[in-house]
Amino acid sequence: GAGVSQTPSNKVTEKGKYVELRCDPISGHTALYWYRQSLGQGPEFLIYFQGTGAADDSGLPNDRFFAVRPEGSVSTLKIQRTERGDSAVYLCASSPQGGNYGYTFGSGTRLTVV
Amino acid sequence: AQTVTQSQPEMSVQEAETVTLSCTYDTSESNYYLFWYKQPPSRQMILVIRQEAYKQQNATENRFSVNFQKAAKSFSLKISDSQLGDTAMYFCAFMGGYNNQGGKLIFGQGTELSVKP
Numbered sequence: 001g002a003g004v005s006q007t008p009s010n011k012v013t014e015k016g017k018y019v020e021l022r023c024d025p026i027s028g029h030t031a032l033y034w035y036r037q038s039l040g041q042g043p044e045f046l047i048y049f050q051g052t053g054a055a056d057d058s059g060l061p062n063d064r065f066f067a068v069r070p071e072g073s074v075s076t077l078k079i080q081r082t083e084r085g086d087s088a089v090y091l092c093a094s095s096p097q098g099g100n101y102g103y104t105f106g107s108g109t110r111l112t113v114v
Numbered sequence: 115a116q117t118v119t120q121s122q123p124e125m126s127v128q129e130a131e132t133v134t135l136s137c138t139y140d141t142s143e144s145n146y147y148l149f150w151y152k153q154p155p156s157r158q159m160i161l162v163i164r165q166e167a168y169k170q171q172n173a174t175e176n177r178f179s180v181n182f183q184k185a186a187k188s189f190s191l192k193i194s195d196s197q198l199g200d201t202a203m204y205f206c207a208f209m210g211g212y213n214n215q216g217g218k219l220i221f222g223q224g225t226e227l228s229v230k231p
Contacts, residue, residue: 031217042118042205042221043159056218089157099217100147100209105159 002026004106006092012112013082021077021109025094032075033103034067035091043091049075082113116141118208120222127196128230134181135191135225137206144168145211148182148189149219153203162204165189167211196229203227 005024013019025032030051035043045059049069057067064082069075079086089110093103117140127133139148150162165173165182172180177197181190193200206222 033217033219035219040224042207042224043219045218045220048218059218091157091159093159095217099219100211102149102161102164103159103217103219104161105151107156107158110157 004092004094004104006090006106006109008109009107010110010112012114015082015084015113017082019079019082019111021079021090021092021111023075023077023092023094023106025073025075025092026104027073029094029096029104030072031095031097031099031103032069033093033095033099034075034077035093037089037091037108039088046077046090079111082111084113087111087113116143116208116210116220118206118220118222120206120225122225123223124226124228126228126230127193129196129198131196132192132194133196133227135193135204135206135227137189137191137222139187139189139206139208141187141208141210143210147209147211148180149207149209150178150180150189150191151205151207151221152200153205153224154201159205163191193227198229198231201227201229 032049034046037043048056052072064080067077089108091108093105095103148165151159207219
């Protein structure tokens, strides 16, 4: 695609529910990143994929968070037993390789846990 | 651990004037990359400018330029001839070099820039 697409744009869920956030990277980009941005803060790294594998998942806050990229293109960030503290904008980005020329970001998914 | 600090939460500038946004960082690496990203209300982060630490020459992209002071670990962004469309949050970001597998970005807290007509 022309850009990085994230769906849904906004998601409201009840505390304790399960949610999935989808990211469609730019076609041909092998590197894919997830970041979380809390209100008034800069984005914080969650996980990085190179192809199908998670090369670095050191930013995932706990075992309720999980992400997959089974075919090396679309990625899904999964959050189990959501908590109010999970409310944030979840940003996805992709790059051709290692990202040192900068990424292309999507517009994010705003997750609100009520 | 690397850190990035933006000490100006908010700034404003008159249209057509020049403004400078500050950023400092901390790292023990000698080779790394620095970025400025712009985030308008649409939420999409847009790359403004990039600097490679091993290059002494300051990067320039049209009205945007940086003042990279490696010894001082300072990386400020200068916006010349400010336009209303420059109104946005601006984030400074650090990416490690050889040892940073995959290009993880570390962001500062952001500076909210308002350009006034």
